[in-house]
Each structure stands twice: as C-alpha cells, then as structure tokens.
Amino acid sequence: MNAHDPLYIFFHIHKTAGTTFAMHLQENLAGDERLAVYLKSVEVDAFNDSLAQMPPAQKGRLKVIYGHRVYDGIHKHFNREARYFTFLRDPVARTLSHYNGQMQLLEKRHYKKTPGLPFRPQPFKEWLFSDTSQWNAMAQELIRVFLQTHVVREEMNETHLNTAKGVLDRFFFVGATEHYEEDASYLYNLMGITKFVPDCRVTLKSYYEGDPEEARQWIRQKAPLDVALYSHALRLRRRSQVTT
Numbered sequence: 001m002n003a004h005d006p007l008y009i010f011f012h013i014h015k016t017a018g019t020t021f022a023m024h025l026q027e028n029l030a031g032d033e034r035l036a037v038y039l040k041s042v043e044v045d046a047f048n049d050s051l052a053q054m055p056p057a058q059k060g061r062l063k064v065i066y067g068h069r070v071y072d073g074i075h076k077h078f079n080r081e082a083r084y085f086t087f088l089r090d091p092v093a094r095t096l097s098h099y100n101g102q103m104q105l106l107e108k109r110h111y112k113k114t115p116g117l118p119f120r121p122q123p124f125k126e127w128l129f130s131d132t133s134q135w136n137a138m139a140q141e142l143i144r145v146f147l148q149t150h151v152v153r154e155e156m157n158e159t160h161l162n163t164a165k166g167v168l169d170r171f172f173f174v175g176a177t178e179h180y181e182e183d184a185s186y187l188y189n190l191m192g193i194t195k196f197v198p199d200c201r202v203t204l205k206s207y208y209e210g211d212p213e214e215a216r217q218w219i220r221q222k223a224p225l226d227v228a229l230y231s232h233a234l235r236l237r238r239r240s241q242v243t244t
Helices: 018-028 044-052 056-061 091-113 124-130 137-146 158-170 177-191 212-222 224-243
Strands: 007-011 034-036 064-067 082-088 173-176
Touching: 007 018, 007 137, 007 177, 018 034, 018 064, 018 177, 082 158, 082 177, 082 224, 091 124, 091 137, 091 177, 091 212, 091 224, 124 212, 137 158, 137 224, 158 224, 173 177, 173 224, 212 224
Parallel strands: 007 064, 007 082, 034 064, 082 173
Antiparallel strands: none
C-alpha cells in the first residue's frame, strides 16, 4: 500500500455487528496490514510505547487498527490521515442482544456443571436494573474506553451525552447496525475488501418471553442517553451519505 493512504481506525462497540466487520478484515488483509486491540485491559502507556517503537516500514504497511479497546489519539503514532469509524445500534435491540448472549453463556456453563437441572435465566428486568454496565452502554464505551475517562455509570447525564456526541462528530464515518449491509459495503469499498465471509451476527435464542413494549420501556428508562445518541448517529450517517 501507499504509505500516504489513510489509516482506518475502527472502534468496535459491543453488540453492533463489529465481529462481522472484523472477520472481513482478517479474511482480506495480511497480518501486518491490520492491528487488533481486543485485550480486556489495554495499558495505554505501554501500548503507546510499543507503537512508538514500531519500525516505520511496519507502520506504513498497516491499513487498519480495530477493536473494543481502540482509544483516542492512537493515530498520533502514524504520519498519515486517520479515519476513525464505528457502528451504533438501536439501544433496545442492542440491550436485548446482550442479555440473550449473557444468558446463553450462563446456560452453557449451567449444563456443564449441572446437566440434570433445568436452567432458569435471570429475569430481564432484574438483569437490566442491576447491571449498570448496560445503562447507556454505548455512551459509556465512547467515554470510558475511547476517551479513557472515568464515569460513574449511575450518574451519567446530559453532559456525558454531549461528550459522546462530540466523539462521533469527529469520526470519519458512523454506521448503524440496522443498515449494516449498506454501511459496511461503503467501508469495504474504501478499504479494498473484496472477499466476503458469512455474517457473524448469530441469531441467539431469545430468553425474554415478556411483553416487548414493556422491555422497550425499561431499556429507554435505563438508557435514555443511548436513545438520544443513536438518533444523533443516524443524523451523522445521513450526512455522510450526502457528502460521499
């Protein structure tokens, strides 16, 4: 690749179809053309040191950096245009998907330990109201992980929403999981991705059997900032469509 080509940097928010996108990167790009940042905890200073020590030729071969632990400023180690992008998802669908995924994992563990006993999933409302990591989860990830800024989950407010919006405003592209095929195709074309792999967005068993409208109300109650943030993301997406 040309060393002056843009460097694409993908911030992968959980449960937004990022795994499918990452699989396309792995299938199409050589190992020295991509850098994954998926560790549970990235020591930013140490990681910055490793990037600073990366040989210029190796930096020039990189086409994309991607992962759950990508952080703001990672591009400063590369003397090239940086194009940050991400995908957001409707908060109701994202939260239910996360719940189903966690319950599926717990069910597998349950039957491995106690195969003779039926599995009883934690009720959705109980799970949602007790797990603060799901309260405005997308805004949390943009601030806590991408900006490396501490947040008290229970105290997030309009200021945090504006901070998260400001992050998205700086991104080269913001896609939506609900429009994944169209949005991913746009990025695939820019990045020269031509070999396609099966969709990794596995349809999980649904563990919620209650009233769908009731679930929507609970999620909107606990994730109002994400609801507003997703609407902002859709506006940015439409703006990108007009200008590209």
